[in-house]
Amino acid sequence: MTTSTSKEARKGSLATLKGLLPFLTSYKKQIILAGIALLVAAGATLAIPYAFKQMIDLGFGAAGAKSSAHIDLYFLALFGVASVLAIATAARFYMVSWLGERVTADMRSAIYRHVVTQSPQFFETTQTGEVLSRLTTDTTLIQTLVGTSISMALRNALLCIGGLVMLFVTSAKLAGIIIVLLAAVVLPIVLFGRRVRKLSRASQDRVADTSALAGEILNAMPTVQAFTHEKLESQRFGELVERAFQVALQRIRARSLLTVVAILLVFGANVFVLWLGAQAVIQGSMTAGELGQFILYATIVAGAIGALSEVIGDAQRAAGAAERLLELMAVRSPIQSPSQPQALPPRTANGASLALQGIGFRYPSRPQSPALLDLSLDIRPGENVAVVGPSGAGKSTLFQLLLRFYDPQHGSILLDGVDIRKLDLHTLRGAIGIVPQDTVVFSADAMENIRYGRAGASDEEVIAAAKLAAAHEFIEKLPQGYRSFLGERGVRLSGGQRQRIAIARALLKNPPLLLLDEATSALDAESERLVQSALEAAMKGRTTLVIAHRLATVQRADRIVVMEHGRIIEIGTHASLTAQGGLYASLAALQFSQD
Incomplete structure (x- = not known):
């Protein structure tokens, strides 16, 4: 099977990943339960900074018995929120991990069912090792995407949106400044993300090449040994492994650079805005509790954006794998049973004509x-x-x-x-x-x-x-x-x-x-x-x-x-x-x- 250069292969990662929807829609109940757990966990996370603000401004700001009562109350409330967060996070993890394993198993079965119906024409141009790479390596990347990355992406998107809303509620001026700065961060992340996706696809192609060669040589081992080509074949395999490593290294470097750029730009913007907030507290236009709340929400937003950059990297790799899997699933055997097949006449004692x-x-x-x-x-x-x-x-x-x-x-x-x-x-x-x-x-x-x-x-x-x-x-x-x-x-x-x-x-x-x-x-x-x-x-x-x-x-x-x-x-x-x-x-x- 040759590498496709069709329009579909050039689509963005999100468009490519839409091809996975048929495998997900069979499990709507699990998706809904995971979504509910996700919303509860995100809500609990966003409630924590507000609890801290109340504790700082009201608990420490009061005196005597009243102060002690407020502190006890807010610490109990904080522990309650943490308990809800723990239970919801565990539920989310279980449901999305189940989905990842289930969808991966379904994809492997579907691909195998599809491949075994292909005519010999398909296997004239496709190495079995390459198909095995699709069934193992590529589906594992899909498992990571469905079982981890999608959930992380949705969780951090909710935290990012919710955090931004609460930033405006806390201080519209500081929030406006941080939004402008964060907008400037998006462009380099998008550019680096495209680079990572191309390298991810190339990396998976090289891995498939090594699997194909290994499968071919291992099945012909008596011939290899009879012609004393063990050293030669080991060298060929080593060269392909090294080539795959070099391409993977380029991907790792690009993704590392993406992570560095995203974290530095996001947290740099946050530090600058927080410095402005500290000046506002000194001037008395903002309370200490509000600044603490703003810092926590800014940290949540920054962490969410940083996590999203990591998830984008996983999504880029999974998009490359999805492209290859969907290409394989799109192959149609030219030999098909008719839609309305005829029956053979009853068998005679002499055999068939x-x-x-x-x-x-x-x-x-x-x-x-x-x-x-x-x-x-x-x-x-x-x-x-x-x-x-x-x-x-x-x-x-x-x-x-x-x-x-x-x-x-x-x-x-x-x-x-x-x-x-x-x-x-x-x-x-x-x-x-x-x-x-x-x-x-x-x-x-x-x-x-x-x-x-x-x-x-x-x-x-x-x-x-x-x-x-x-x-x-x-x-x-x-x-x-x-x-x-x-x-x-x-x-x-x-x-x-x-x-x-x-x-x-x-x-x-x-x-x-x-x-x-x-x-x-x-x-x-x-x-x-x-x-x-x-x-x-x-x-x-x-x-x-x-x-x-x-x-x-x-x-x-x-x-x-x-x-x-x-x-x-x-x-x-x-x-x-x-x-x-x-x-x-x-x-x-x-x-x-x-x-």
């Missing part, structure tokens, strides 16, 4: 290179068709179109007479079982890996599928049998064992159409014999399409389709194609002479 009509296809990432050209083929229910040809002929591309990972630019594919573009994606893919050339084994035990073919299958059905795929014997010999953990990407198994797990998974699914992409390529001779015989039994009652480079595995196919450069150039049985003396005969002569 398949028809390819004038298929033309080019990969979106390689639009200049045709992968399939005017390809037409009719396959009868229960037929076993092998597809052979040199590398790059388009065999695997054909399987990807059948699963509707991509749509052809020309032509149509019919499954049991229904255009697959008119089927719900789950209906289509539920009718197809596949054993891919690159076997995927998940970080789970053998039982769950096979059960991935049909989630509701019983243990007995899983074991039956494993026996059919000649996998039962080696699974039983594992330390915990079917409950043995197979390691990440199945590293505890050999290539042939992984492939038999994948075959068992496909057989457990029991689909009417079975796609075998080099299903026996990683097997030794004995295992291949076992699996081939199991597959022949499994092919009964279903339509099978087999890709194979090893022609010995397809000699007994009902028909053999020979492809080259995206076209079908020959169709026939092994005997008829060998007699024709074409490409298949050449491939067969080459392989069998080597055997």
Whole structure:
């Protein structure tokens, strides 16, 4: 996924953060409760300076028993206000922290749900490490924003506004002067804030780069070590980490400067105004209690503005993260289920029929290179068709179109007479079982890996599928049998064992159409014999399409389709194609002479 330069990416942080509203509106009750607690806490805070004024002017200004009574009363009132402040602050903290955690969890789930529905076209241009960075680093920044920064921003905005109002109530003259001075402070804060936002976005991009590289290399560690590139890859990663650190350092410097400028300007303005207030007390135009009240409200306003500058920094970082998350959520897969999908006809005892009509296809990432050209083929229910040809002929591309990972630019594919573009994606893919050339084994035990073919299958059905795929014997010999953990990407198994797990998974699914992409390529001779015989039994009652480079595995196919450069150039049985003396005969002569 490339970095967007659209108008939306250039909007201000507040406009960007509006995209988070759909995640917040589901929790109106919690937001209202947090708002009430926020208002109570802000009101209690603003009441404290007034209590101090009353205590100074009336408590210390009176004499004797009256003075003692006033002091006791105002100290009790002050403690009461502090108690209200403590309870309201705790309630606010709980509610906003809950919201932060809840919204972050919802966003992570929503993004993951969205990503797993994307077509392979999306993953051609997006590194998985970058997506993981969105799910972790970027959503953590959103959590900070929702769970802390928004609450702090609202609290300090209320304190700032309330404090300013009380400053005017206390002394309109001094308040007017401080407002003019504070207005002059806003401009540098805004300018520095924009700089921080740009650097925050750049910093997150660099972090995503490091995550993407780390994910790619860790998944290819055997290859890295086989070519002794550990030092080289460590150096590459170190360079990216250092680049991310340098960008982060620029952000930290800018934010530090923003903090220094904001605090110095705000408190400098306050000190000047307070000096004027001290002169007013000396001249008798203001009481000591009023000056104390003014000082406290000025401190509240200054602290609120200083805290807002800090919150702005968090908001800028979160805005960068929100942009990236919303960009990811805005990606739409070109492969979608129709709004009113058709149903497949009832399954027959022989399997499904398949028809390819004038298929033309080019990969979106390689639009200049045709992968399939005017390809037409009719396959009868229960037929076993092998597809052979040199590398790059388009065999695997054909399987990807059948699963509707991509749509052809020309032509149509019919499954049991229904255009697959008119089927719900789950209906289509539920009718197809596949054993891919690159076997995927998940970080789970053998039982769950096979059960991935049909989630509701019983243990007995899983074991039956494993026996059919000649996998039962080696699974039983594992330390915990079917409950043995197979390691990440199945590293505890050999290539042939992984492939038999994948075959068992496909057989457990029991689909009417079975796609075998080099299903026996990683097997030794004995295992291949076992699996081939199991597959022949499994092919009964279903339509099978087999890709194979090893022609010995397809000699007994009902028909053999020979492809080259995206076209079908020959169709026939092994005997008829060998007699024709074409490409298949050449491939067969080459392989069998080597055997």
